[in-house]
Amino acid sequence: VKTVESVLVLAVVAKLVDQAFGLLPRLSALLIRSCACLLPPQQQERWLPEWLAELEAHPGPEILTFFWAFGVSIGAVRIGCRARAASVLARRRRLRKALTPDSKDIFMLGFIFLLFALYLVYRDRMRKDNDGQPFLGDLARATASPAEGAAVLSKSNIWTARHEDGWANRRDGDARPAQIFKTKREALDAGRDIARRDHVEHVIQNRDGKIAERNLYGI
């Protein structure tokens, strides 16, 4: 009974193998066709008819032909990869060409840098010029905190008047003079500077005590 069974199994296996081998040529063609699909159309047109013709002409037994077809499909993948790599390289080359700056771009870039440098120089000069002078930014800063603002506003006027040692500058309400000078001219100049700095009124008296001038250095 065992012998009969094994013979039957062998027969079934043989039949299956035979069927499988009968399928091999079609499988080979399918393999080549499907791998050729990976190629760009132009390459596909070039190679597929040749491979199918050679598949038909292949002399060996079916199993060897199948191995040959398997090799061809690997070759198809390699050709496809090479074509794709070439197109990627070409695109990269095009991109690099497009990104290379020409003379016009460099000129524009230089112009922008020049404008920026000019702006920096101008800004520095403005800062230097405005040192000690009233201007919007400084005022905003001065009045930013209430205490500071009050200090600025509470400064009293400057009086330039005759003094026993010459001419003096005195704050309104102070008993003692802040500065004493030999000449009226010196006292006047210094007083004007203080008044300007503090944005207050500069009052100038004559030798006899009469007010000669009032100058308001307001905001």
Place this chain on the structure above:
Amino acid sequence: MQPRITRETEQVLAALLAAIGSWRYGLELGKEADLRSGTLYPLLARLEQAGWVESEWEKIDESAAGRRARRYYRLTGEGELVAREALVKTQQRLSVLRPVLGDA
């Protein structure tokens, strides 16, 4: 871009150079150059792109001949020069082995 001349390239070039003056098709070349199909066809594609090899379809009546037309290959003028140069170089490089291997 010029293809690099690898050992496989040399094998194909040698097979084509040996058959100079006649056409060869893929299966023949594979046998003569001792290359598998996965190597041979990409190689032929590269050589053809470089202009070292040219190919064309066999002009036969398929039904009369009872088989499909073949795609035939041969070396171009430039390809022949390249092949000669490469193979001479290889020959010279290997000639130092003559005392070891003998004349055979």
